[in-house]
Amino acid sequence: MTTQKYKDMVEERTKQTLQEWSELSEVNEKDIYRFLHNLKGTAGTVGLQEVQQFAEATLPYFMESSLKSWTALEWGDYLYPLIPLFDQDSSASLGSVKQLDKKGHDVSLPHNDILLIDDDVELVAYLKESLEKQNYYVSIALSAERGLKIFYETKPDLILLDILLPDISGIEVLNQIIGKAKKERIPIIIISGEYSKATQLHAYRLGVMDFLSKPVDIDLFLALIKNRFELKREWQESIIVDELTGAFNRKHFNQVMKQLICDFKRTERVFSLALIDLDYFKKINDTYGHLVGDEVLQSLSELVQSSIRMEDTFCRFGGEEFAVFLPNTDASSALTVIHRIQERFAATDFIAKDEVFHVTFSSGISEVTAAENIADKIVEEADQALYASKDAGRNQTTLYTDHLSSTKKHSVLNVIIVDDDALIRKIVTHQMDNWEPEDIAEVNISSFANGLDFLQSDWYSVDEKYIILLDGVMPDLDGVEVLERIRKTYPEVNILVIMLTGRNNQADIVHALQMGADDYVVKPVHMPELLSRMERLAHRFLF
Structure with a gap:
C-alpha cells in the first residue's frame, strides 16, 4: 500500500468522523480526546505533519476523564480547521515510515547499546531521546533490581548510573557489576545529584570511568559519550582474548577464518568449524545467578582448550556461543573431537544452592569445500547444523549437509x-x-x-x-x-x-x-x- 493511500485513509476517516458528529446533538469530551490522541499518532506516522501538529496542539483543551458533552457549535471551533490541513500536507513525504530493506534495517539505526539506570523520569526520558537521536539504543531501568537484570541479560556497551535509586544505592549496584563490567570492558559513567568529593572518590576507586553531576549539559554529555565509545572501539581493536573465559574473541575469530580460507585457496587443505551453544543457559542464570553462569562458561572454556590441539583455535563467538577451528580436519574427524568434549562436559558436576546440576551444549559443524569457501557461508552452514541439533533435542552435534541448506532456524x-x-x-x-x-x-x-x-x-x-x-x-x-x-x-x-x-x-x-x-x-x-x-x-x- 502506498504512502498516499495511507494519507487518504486518514483524511477520509477524519472527515467521516466530523460528519457523523455534526449530526449528533452532543459529543462526549472523552471521545474528542481519543479522536485527537489517535490522530496525532497516526497522522505523524504516515507523514501528515501539519495534521499531527494541529492535533497535538489541540489535545490539551480536552480531557480523557471528563464527563462533559460538547455541541457541534462548541467542538466545531476546535476541530473544523483540521480539514484544510490535509491539502497542505498532500505534497509532504512520509515522515516517519521509511523504505526498509527486507530485514527491516535502516542505516541510521542505533549500533551501541546504553543501559540507563536512574529513577529521575524526566531526565531519563530526555537523555533517552537525545541519545537515540545520535543513533544509540537505550534501555531504561528505574530501579537497581531492573538495572541488574538488564545488565546480566543484555551486556550493554556502556552504563549510565545514578547513585540514589529507590531500592538500593548505585554504589551497591557498582559493587555487584564492576568486576564483570571491567572484564567485559563496559564503561560505567555515574550521573548523580550527589557529587560530594567523598562520593566521587569512592566511585572512581571502585572503577567508574566518569562522574557527571546533575544538571547535565547535554552537549558536553553527548560529546563525552561519543568519546567513550571511540575509546572502547580502540580497546576492542587492540585485544584478541576474552577475559572472562580466556578464549579468543570475535576479532580473532575473523582473523583466523580469513587465514584458513586463504590457506585453503592456496593449498586445498580442508578445515572444519564447530559452533557450540550452551543449552538453556538463561535458565542457569535465572536459577543459580549470573556468577554461577560465569563459572559454567569458564569451565567449558577450560575443558575445550585442554581437549584440542595446539593448531586448533577456540573463540568466544558471543554470549554463551563458542567456536572451534580445526585445521587439516574434515567434518567427520571434527565430529569425533566435539563428541568427546560434549560427553565430558555433560558429566561435569556444578554445585550451587546446595545442589548439584549438569549443563550440556549443542553443536553444529561445517567443513570448507571447493564450492563453499566464503567466510559467511561457512558460519551460516555451521549455524544451521547447530540449530538442527537444538531442534532434535539438544546435547548433540550435527554435521552440515546439503539437505539443511533449505532449513532455517526454527525460532x-x-x-x-x-x-x-x-x-x-x-x-x-x-x-x-x-x-x-x-x-x-x-x-x-x-x-x-x-x-x-x-x-x-x-x-x-x-x-x-x-x-x-x-x-x-x-x-x-x-x-x-x-x-x-x-x-x-x-x-x-x-x-x-x-x-x-x-x-x-x-x-x-x-x-x-x-x-x-x-x-x-x-x-x-x-x-x-x-x-x-x-x-x-x-x-x-x-x-
Whole structure:
C-alpha cells in the first residue's frame, strides 16, 4: 500500500468522523480526546505533519476523564480547521515510515547499546531521546533490581548510573557489576545529584570511568559519550582474548577464518568449524545467578582448550556461543573431537544452592569445500547444523549437509498489536509483512482493537515467545491495565511488551516501566526504529 493511500485513509476517516458528529446533538469530551490522541499518532506516522501538529496542539483543551458533552457549535471551533490541513500536507513525504530493506534495517539505526539506570523520569526520558537521536539504543531501568537484570541479560556497551535509586544505592549496584563490567570492558559513567568529593572518590576507586553531576549539559554529555565509545572501539581493536573465559574473541575469530580460507585457496587443505551453544543457559542464570553462569562458561572454556590441539583455535563467538577451528580436519574427524568434549562436559558436576546440576551444549559443524569457501557461508552452514541439533533435542552435534541448506532456524516470534486505532494496526502489520529479522525463522502477526478482546482471546501458548505492541490509551481498558494483567498472569520470560504512547506525561511512561514494560515508543511511530527495538528485544529471550 502506498504512502498516499495511507494519507487518504486518514483524511477520509477524519472527515467521516466530523460528519457523523455534526449530526449528533452532543459529543462526549472523552471521545474528542481519543479522536485527537489517535490522530496525532497516526497522522505523524504516515507523514501528515501539519495534521499531527494541529492535533497535538489541540489535545490539551480536552480531557480523557471528563464527563462533559460538547455541541457541534462548541467542538466545531476546535476541530473544523483540521480539514484544510490535509491539502497542505498532500505534497509532504512520509515522515516517519521509511523504505526498509527486507530485514527491516535502516542505516541510521542505533549500533551501541546504553543501559540507563536512574529513577529521575524526566531526565531519563530526555537523555533517552537525545541519545537515540545520535543513533544509540537505550534501555531504561528505574530501579537497581531492573538495572541488574538488564545488565546480566543484555551486556550493554556502556552504563549510565545514578547513585540514589529507590531500592538500593548505585554504589551497591557498582559493587555487584564492576568486576564483570571491567572484564567485559563496559564503561560505567555515574550521573548523580550527589557529587560530594567523598562520593566521587569512592566511585572512581571502585572503577567508574566518569562522574557527571546533575544538571547535565547535554552537549558536553553527548560529546563525552561519543568519546567513550571511540575509546572502547580502540580497546576492542587492540585485544584478541576474552577475559572472562580466556578464549579468543570475535576479532580473532575473523582473523583466523580469513587465514584458513586463504590457506585453503592456496593449498586445498580442508578445515572444519564447530559452533557450540550452551543449552538453556538463561535458565542457569535465572536459577543459580549470573556468577554461577560465569563459572559454567569458564569451565567449558577450560575443558575445550585442554581437549584440542595446539593448531586448533577456540573463540568466544558471543554470549554463551563458542567456536572451534580445526585445521587439516574434515567434518567427520571434527565430529569425533566435539563428541568427546560434549560427553565430558555433560558429566561435569556444578554445585550451587546446595545442589548439584549438569549443563550440556549443542553443536553444529561445517567443513570448507571447493564450492563453499566464503567466510559467511561457512558460519551460516555451521549455524544451521547447530540449530538442527537444538531442534532434535539438544546435547548433540550435527554435521552440515546439503539437505539443511533449505532449513532455517526454527525460532518463531509472535507479534501482537493491541491498539484501538485501526489505521495504526494496518500500517504496522503491513510494514511487518516484509520484515525478516536475523536468525528468526517465522514471524506471526496478529492484532486486536482493544485490550479486553486481546485478554479474552486464546492468544497465549506456553511453548512460544511474544512481543506485544501495546497502545497506552484505549477505551474501556487502559494499556497499562492490560500490561498489569499480562505480568500478573503470564511468565515474563516468554513475553516482551513495548508500549506505544502518544502522551507527553512522563508519569505514564514511568508507570508502564514500573509495571513491567520492556520498552516504549512515542507516537508517531518510526518503523525502522520500532523494528530495530523488536529485533534486539527478541534476541534477548529467543537465543
